[in-house]
Amino acid sequence: MTAPRRRGRPGHDQDAVLTAAVRLFNEQGYDATSMFEIAESLGITKSSVYHHISGKEQLLQMAMDRALDGLFEAAEDVRELDLPAIERLERLIRSSVLVLAERFEFVTVLLRVRGNTEVEQHALTRRREFDAVVTELVKQAQAEGDVRPDVDPATAARLLLGMVNSLTEWYRPRPGGAEAIADAVISIAFEGLRM
Amino acid sequence: MTAPRRRGRPGHDQDAVLTAAVRLFNEQGYDATSMFEIAESLGITKSSVYHHISGKEQLLQMAMDRALDGLFEAAEDVRELDLPAIERLERLIRSSVLVLAERFEFVTVLLRVRGNTEVEQHALTRRREFDAVVTELVKQAQAEGDVRPDVDPATAARLLLGMVNSLTEWYRPRPGGAEAIADAVISIAFEGLRM
């Protein structure tokens, strides 16, 4: 397991910049984080940061892509399964929790953008596509008689994802912690809190 | 129903500035909204805005206070009831949905602050106090045998509030719409999605 031994002067690479930036974005918000602070946290100057990236917005773009790619991979995995819709729904919700835990800081960045720029708009569009996948699963499960018919599928999907996405507000990554949270989410969402 | 007829030159008041500001905060984010834009949306100049308020942060403060006051009023109302904990929990969750719908734009502002300044820190502290109230209700309901014992009360409280708070991401105020959403939240959270 030796280091890959890159050419040229050793130092930080693009991924290091992204990691540092994302951490600050989540601590202070994207707008409130300056390129100077990103550079400072890496021990280099502002202009050195621009050697690794093209601009601040690219950092946002890369962070959101890593989050969205993980979520869509999970959706794709579930789509190939030959199972009742409610089972696929349950697995997708579970996977979403695990992806959120695994790519915690990237997902957190994603869930805070407001569509201010074109880059953010595009991310919001992809988010809505993911929402639609979940909504469709709820609808199917309802048609199959496994989900109570008195709730609107779109509303249920949004509330389910609201529960999952709220993890970014309070979950702190710990080994094995994600599975316990996923269990709680599935338990409450599908069986309810009441005994 | 005549206008209150104030003294002096007619025009906007502090509440008008707050309303305009909060709308922009929610569309673009607090940091991304300039005092110029707030003034522009009111048809006055930037310096005129400062006649009504002391600064940008005061607008944030006022918005968050309106949201938090509503939530704590709901918590207080529930506290006085002589009912099983699960009933009080259910009513508090329902009230939270209604407060969120009623003071939608203020709550939305509140739920997006990251604790960057002292004002924001103080709001986060009050939010955590509200969370603790919900957690305590879950714990009591569990002790009374009405909530499944296999979920951690703090986790359950956070997931419940996560569901409720997610409304700011997709709910659009409509007359009578809040009650339907509240029903869906209560239904899923307490009885579960599965039939």
Added chain:
DNA sequence: TTGATAACCGACCGATCGTTCGGTAGATAT
């Protein structure tokens, strides 16, 4: 030793931001 490569730096620029200040405009009350 030399050339290529990759990381870094200091100085600077134009734009935007929140805020201040001194003064003006329009309404009501006396």
Added chain:
DNA sequence: ATATCTACCGAACGATCGGTCGGTTATCAA
């Protein structure tokens, strides 16, 4: 008429921001 009150404006400020540019430094391969 006049005093009072409220709302408004133009001009300017210091600070901060994202980004650019030309040049320097450290490592590896030949």
